[in-house]
Amino acid sequence: MNDQSRGDAENPGASGTSAGEPSVRRIRKRTNVRSKSYKRKRSLITGGFVALLVVVALGLWLGYSAREARANLFEARNHAQLAKDALLDGNTEDAERSSADADKYANQAYDYTHNVPWSVASAIPWLGSPLETSQQISEVVRGLTSEVLTPAVAAGTSLAPNQLIASGGKVNLRPLQDAAPVLDQTAVAAQRWDDQAQAIDEPTYLASVSDARTQLQDQLSELSKLLGNTAIAAKLAPTMLGADGPRNYFMAFQTNAEARGTGGLLGGFGVIRANDGVARVDTLGRNSDLVGAAAPLDLGPEFAAQYGQSRPTTDIRNSNLSSHFPYAAQIWKSMWAQESGEQVDGAIATDPIALSYVLDAIGPVKMPDGEVINADNVVELTESTAYVRFADDNNARKQYLQTVASRVIDKMTGQIQSPQKLLDALGRAAGERRIAVWSTHPEEQAILSGTLLGHTVPNDAAPFAGVVINNQAGGKLDYHTTREIDYTAESCAGDTRRSTVTVKLTNNTPAGDFPDYVAGTFINTLGVPKGTNVSAVSLLATQGAQLRNVTVDGKPAVFLTGKEMGHPLFDVLVPVRQGQTTEIKYQLTEPAAPGEARVPVQPLVDDPTVTVDVPNCGA
Template identity: 55%
Template sequence: MLVAGVGFGGWLGFEAVEAKSNLYQARASAAEAKDAFAQGDAEAAAKWVGEAQSHAQLARDSTHSLPWNIASRVPWLGSPFETGQQISDVVLGLVDDVLQPSQQVGAAISPDRLLEGNRLNVTLLRDAGPQLSDISAAAAKLDGEAQAIAEPTYLSALRDARTQLQAQVSDILSTIHNTALAARLAPSMMGADGPRTYFMGFQTNAEARGTGGLLGAFGILHVDNGIATVDDLSANDQINGPFTPIDLGAEYTEQYGYTNPTTDSRNSNQSSHFPYAAQIWKSMWAQESGMNVDGAIAIDPVALSYVLRAVGAVAMPDGEVITKDNVVELTESTAYSRFPTDQRARQMYLQDIANAVVKKMTGPVESPHHLLEALGQAIRERRIAVWSSSPSEQKILEETPLAHAIPTDPAPYAEIVINNLGGDKLDYYLRREIEYTADGCDGDTRMSTVTVGLTNIAKNEPLPDYVANSAGLLPQLPVKAPRGTMFTSVRLLATNGAELVSVLANGQRVAAFENVERGHPSFEVQVAIPPGQSGELSFRLSEPTAPGAARVPIQPLLDTVTPTISVPECTN
């Protein structure tokens, strides 16, 4: 019996070493395969998928061997062995049911095949749609199985492996889900069924608005059978009305109506809910031109810098070269010092730059992979927003990161929305920090805090009046502040049902304007930040203990913010 026990232990130990090694190799190869898919490298993807499949099968064989099956049935002591079996099952399913079919369809719709010169092959993408939907469904099933893997009663290394696998499967699911949605949506929106037109707004982050920045310039994007062209851009003063307002609901009117957002393009995108701005732009353009566009798109100079990184620099008629490194500074800062008083010349300069970049982007593309990678980064940073006037298309869009729609579900939520109150261009110098913390999941409600740090990095140096004078403030307001002071509306959209306990500005209690937007309570504080100074707002809340992961959408301004989130995820 002693010899048998030692032999059993040795056999089990051998299988454990093999399982650990092969699981590690399978997960690493799966990650490499995902990266190869993203880069459009079909050959590398096939190689890594093959290696992942081999290691995943060996790991499953080990975790379902005779000694492992026996050990997994021992009460309490068998818990890690049961977890190991579940992990190996999920890893093998990930390779067989998701990565292998993804590799096959990925080779068929690689970037070099999807983008042919300046045309998106909408037929190829549409044909891949059903298979991508099947793969997405398989990935969703595996994600559910991964989240259901039992937590081992001991062995922290196995507990960590479980957590890492769950994150990896969720990440792969997100990528495949978005790709499947694109295959369903892009062909029709890119003119596979007939020509489409879109209002394309260029947002100026130097003057913050809810969707990003002030609508500075615009053009009309035409797409037909995957080929995109853009009319020469115009300045926002070419949308000058007068306009008949549109009705976006009582809540919207209550919060924004006093600024005439549906008839004044400068105030058209104060809400961070992009469908509101898009509908306003569509209405204004229809009244201005008689054209009813099929949707709207927003983009900013930072996104243009990513595009230039992919497609290369552009040369202006006067010889100035616009690159990925200078396009943001030129359009958000230099233009105002170069043309401090001649607004028309400045507008033409900015339009010429945007025109040159857009024409480069919609022309023949030498590296489709690099362009798609650049657009992907801009989408992840919420620097591109899209809305469709087709309800069915918009419903699909709102499942993607492109919609920029404020959700209406009850999951924990904290969105900080900045709007420039001064009519200046000082938000070029704004830097933000955002933190969202909450207590545990006991009880129907819990305390939470959303903290916002704001810094004005403008230096004590002369700035053009157009940048620093805050001419947008009402003249009757008795405001005295140093030149270059930011006057800013800071609004928190909180979890549905949250109640405000207090707001502290640099430790001092202040009042907040309270409203509701799409079911979310809205708390607004207006602040002044002198040049070179920082400030902190702290919103203390009592919010429902709602199930789901916390979300903190980041408004696309000049800086890139990674929020700090310490909110326990509760279940039903």
């Protein structure tokens, strides 16, 4: 290394400069990578912490809102029930207070489920599903309290059973007439909210919300039907009970131990006379009192083709083979007119099971010999025991049954201890199709035909399976018969689909020495042993349906075809031996028509098992 080089090394400031120039110190800045990374991490941590706080706060708020919403919905339901009870008890003040409380809590529940955090969270796919369902539930409940409960209470307590039914069974008609417009409005509102409730989305998770949805749907469906029936009663009852002048009705007592289309053989009858809300039965008779009706009644070619051979319009025993109650009602009206010369305003039918519900409400009655008839024994006495007790004296049996009816009617038209129980009993009987009503007045019949009381076969295209049993043995073994009915159909993929209606009949007649009148066969063309029940089993199918095959216990069966109210009808004669079950299976091809499938239950002694698996092609 030379001197110059060494000098430069020793004096680095002189390097690259000329003599006399100032030296420049170069400093290289180093980027602090660690510092930037730290700041970024700190920002992320801070942001995450803030987000976590927001999520936690949102979760806490949603949890609080959910708790409050649930509590308020519970209170709304509780106060709505209190309002209903107070209304039925005639307590105006309590009803109004409870109604206002129910509305208040329903609105609070609505507010808690419609705040901004709840609405934002409910919009999150899948996760927000229970929140959205809760919103829909609270909206329906709020609508119910404001549009149904509040107007109903505002109508007053005049419709409370203890105010509506006075001493002696008189019905106060003026309150019904005054309340009719409000009841009609609330019924329409209830139906609208019921439709909305049925459309509430099923939550993707959270069983408690799903259960609340199902409970609301079930309760609202029941409420809608109740209010609809109440509105109908307010329209019909005043005029039918003589608000505009006296009315008379033929009343049929059916014996469903021997099955007929509308329930059972007409065993006895009465004539109800109604005027200004007071109804009395001043005539009681036996079916044999109507055997003199010789003039046939023209109910149209369809009816004549299906039932004409049985002479239903002149033979009281076959007067109600059809399940379409207006046919039987018109026949009874005609027969009574021929017998008495009187033209009635309509017809009513009932049975011993309905009588048991009434006795449960009004209490037992005592026969002239001291025998007590109550809710627990009236069905067995009138549908089974009486046929054995009076096996050799048909007139004595009919007189016994007539006396039972007379004693019950006398008590019903006397002092009613609990009008609410009586109305509940009648409502239960009507719901089970054990009370049927027909009116000669077209405007009244138009309303009745759309209700359970009308017992009409609907003339429309929706899926339908009406299973009708008519006793062909002439005995009383339908008292021991139980039924199972199943209606299934394929999907709605095409214009038509295959369907199956399966009917199982079980003859539960116990061992014993029954009179021929009970367990024998009147015309034993099938050669069956005593104790065998013989039934004509008819299927009224969906309009346009075609029968592909019918079997009895798996074997092809002979069948007859007909038509009623536009529905194809298929008849099979079926013997059911004592202690055995017989299965009838109808296999059909039917139109894939829109509408809920209907399986009306013929009111016999048993409570049949009915299952339906038919997709709604209009849903």
